[in-house]
Amino acid sequence: MKLDPISSCAACPIRHRAVCAECDARELALLAEIKSYRTFPAGAPLAAAGESLDHFSSIVAGCATMSRTLEDGRRQTVGLLMPSDYIGRPGRATSPFDVEALSEVTVCRFERRAFEKLVRELPHIASRLLTMTLDELDAARDWAVVLGRMTAREKIAAFLVSLARRQAVIEERDGPVGAVALHLPLSREAMADHLGLTIETTSRQITALRKDGLIEVPGKREIVIPDFEALALETGDDGDGGVIA
Amino acid sequence: MKLDPISSCAACPIRHRAVCAECDARELALLAEIKSYRTFPAGAPLAAAGESLDHFSSIVAGCATMSRTLEDGRRQTVGLLMPSDYIGRPGRATSPFDVEALSEVTVCRFERRAFEKLVRELPHIASRLLTMTLDELDAARDWAVVLGRMTAREKIAAFLVSLARRQAVIEERDGPVGAVALHLPLSREAMADHLGLTIETTSRQITALRKDGLIEVPGKREIVIPDFEALALETGDDGDGGVIA
DNA sequence: CGGGACGGTTGATCTCGATCAATGCGGGTC
DNA sequence: GACCCGCATTGATCGAGATCAACCGTCCCG
Numbered sequence: 001m002k003l004d005p006i007s008s009c010a011a012c013p014i015r016h017r018a019v020c021a022e023c024d025a026r027e028l029a030l031l032a033e034i035k036s037y038r039t040f041p042a043g044a045p046l047a048a049a050g051e052s053l054d055h056f057s058s059i060v061a062g063c064a065t066m067s068r069t070l071e072d073g074r075r076q077t078v079g080l081l082m083p084s085d086y087i088g089r090p091g092r093a094t095s096p097f098d099v100e101a102l103s104e105v106t107v108c109r110f111e112r113r114a115f116e117k118l119v120r121e122l123p124h125i126a127s128r129l130l131t132m133t134l135d136e137l138d139a140a141r142d143w144a145v146v147l148g149r150m151t152a153r154e155k156i157a158a159f160l161v162s163l164a165r166r167q168a169v170i171e172e173r174d175g176p177v178g179a180v181a182l183h184l185p186l187s188r189e190a191m192a193d194h195l196g197l198t199i200e201t202t203s204r205q206i207t208a209l210r211k212d213g214l215i216e217v218p219g220k221r222e223i224v225i226p227d228f229e230a231l232a233l234e235t236g237d238d239g240d241g242g243v244i245a
Numbered sequence: 246m247k248l249d250p251i252s253s254c255a256a257c258p259i260r261h262r263a264v265c266a267e268c269d270a271r272e273l274a275l276l277a278e279i280k281s282y283r284t285f286p287a288g289a290p291l292a293a294a295g296e297s298l299d300h301f302s303s304i305v306a307g308c309a310t311m312s313r314t315l316e317d318g319r320r321q322t323v324g325l326l327m328p329s330d331y332i333g334r335p336g337r338a339t340s341p342f343d344v345e346a347l348s349e350v351t352v353c354r355f356e357r358r359a360f361e362k363l364v365r366e367l368p369h370i371a372s373r374l375l376t377m378t379l380d381e382l383d384a385a386r387d388w389a390v391v392l393g394r395m396t397a398r399e400k401i402a403a404f405l406v407s408l409a410r411r412q413a414v415i416e417e418r419d420g421p422v423g424a425v426a427l428h429l430p431l432s433r434e435a436m437a438d439h440l441g442l443t444i445e446t447t448s449r450q451i452t453a454l455r456k457d458g459l460i461e462v463p464g465k466r467e468i469v470i471p472d473f474e475a476l477a478l479e480t481g482d483d484g485d486g487g488v489i490a
Numbered sequence: 491c492g493g494g495a496c497g498g499t500t501g502a503t504c505t506c507g508a509t510c511a512a513t514g515c516g517g518g519t520c
Numbered sequence: 521g522a523c524c525c526g527c528a529t530t531g532a533t534c535g536a537g538a539t540c541a542a543c544c545g546t547c548c549c550g
Binding site for chain 1: 341440441
């Protein structure tokens with residue numbers, strides 16, 4: 001198995017899987033004209049469902065959740081946003097979900113009208129946005145399998161595996177993956193909301209995986225996966241599809 | 246509340262929400278050159294996860310599911326494909342999910358390389374594909390709320406409401422919605438796989454909704470919703486977000 | 491230093507949906 | 521007609537995860 005971290009070009013705030021050869025100078029210059037950076041504290045709302053947004057941003061540092069809360073307080077997190085993910089949708093004025101900073105978050109903002117104009121001028125950006133959106137769509141559908149059919153234990157394992165894949169700064173990508181150290185950007189409550197579980201079940205299953213030697217828990221927000229393959233087996237997935245995010 | 250059926254242009258197999266003014270003659274002519282129609286019987290596989298696809302298609306008639314099956318047989322349907330939805334992803338060679346015809350399905354096929362070339366020539370198509378993909382993304386995330394946080398009864402109600410919204414050929418779209426008649430394109434098993442339930446629970450909850458007068462069941466594949474608003478209330482959702490698909 | 495707020499863990503019990511099992515029902519073939 | 525087969529429904533029971541509740545460790549603040 002290979003870990004497949006998303007490569008991104010440090011010079012360009014819009015993520016893409018290709019290398020920097022794709023970022024031509026004109027595009028970078030035009031993007032630079034309309035972008036600005038902004039930092040929010042942990043817990044800050046970055047967007048509210050239905051609220052009109054005059055800008056479109058991508059996360060540069062930090063971590064956020066995208067969620068919906070039902071009338072009676074039940075909450076489901078539908079996406080975990082990490083550096084290079086975008087907030088708001090290109091060409092849309094509103095987000096259908098609440099976005100909230102989990103830690104201090106720095107975003108790169110583009111004024112929406114100016115960005116839309118830029119996309120019209122540089123069609124290359126539209127196709128890159130399409131690729132990014134297709135990736136998000138795959139991830140959202142993969143997650144439906146986790147939510148709909150996996151047990152609590154499998155959900156936790158799938159979550160840790162997907163987080164490891166996204167955070168992975170693992171060098172030997174083609175060899176067998178050794179121990180992986182993870183920082184959890186979420187509280188137990190946020191994990192539970194992402195997995196469709198309660199806090200208690202989340203906590204118990206983490207304890208169970210720890211007692212079974214599949215993970216180590218050096219700190220409340222720290223996880224070590226001694227054997228990545230072994231944990232991946234706990235997801236019940238055959239690995240073909242790849243639960244990515 | 247308004248029902249918001251997807252409008253589509255009969256002359257153009259690629260769905261879009263805008264009216265036909267957007268379909269210019271050149272585009273239609275170019276599309277016509279590379280498209281062909283094909284029909285599959287009910288139950289036929291339209292794509293297999295991971296399999297390489299040399300074409301990209303959109304559904305013209307019939308209904309299909311997109312699903313993943315875990316090693317031990319548990320299956321989750323991640324999307325219900327109806328006319329105007331596409332199979333395969335633009336610019337991608339493989340689908341991460343299995344696609345299977347629920348009824349006889351007619352698709353409009355585009356040879357993948359030719360289609361990609363066309364998209365490069367007509368950037369307008371790329372932005373339309375982006376819009377379609379963003380809609381699918383919203384729908385997939387909405388569905389995560391259903392899978393992760395709703396009870397069995399709420400899941401059934403949400404499914405029927407979303408199906409009604411998609412099938413709706415309701416005239417008075419701005420007035421209060423009256424009775425809605427639905428044809429179910431899925432078996433109980435397919436519904437269960439879509440909702441993350443078992444067949445038995447699905448059947449029991451349909452019976453319960455019927456006994457409570459929220460739906461009528463004139464046939465196994467027929468549902469009448471006498472009061473659309475009342476059924477929508479059963480979803481636990483406040484309607485703001487709108488569970489669409 | 492005491493107190494309390496917060497996040498996390500653990501225990502006891504309950505409940506909803508899964509599971510196992512039987513029955514119904516319509517449509518097909520021989 | 522007799523039979524069967526696939527799908528749906530209904531009943532009985534079980535169990536995973538929710539719920540209710542207690543407790544623990546850490547940090548902050550007076």
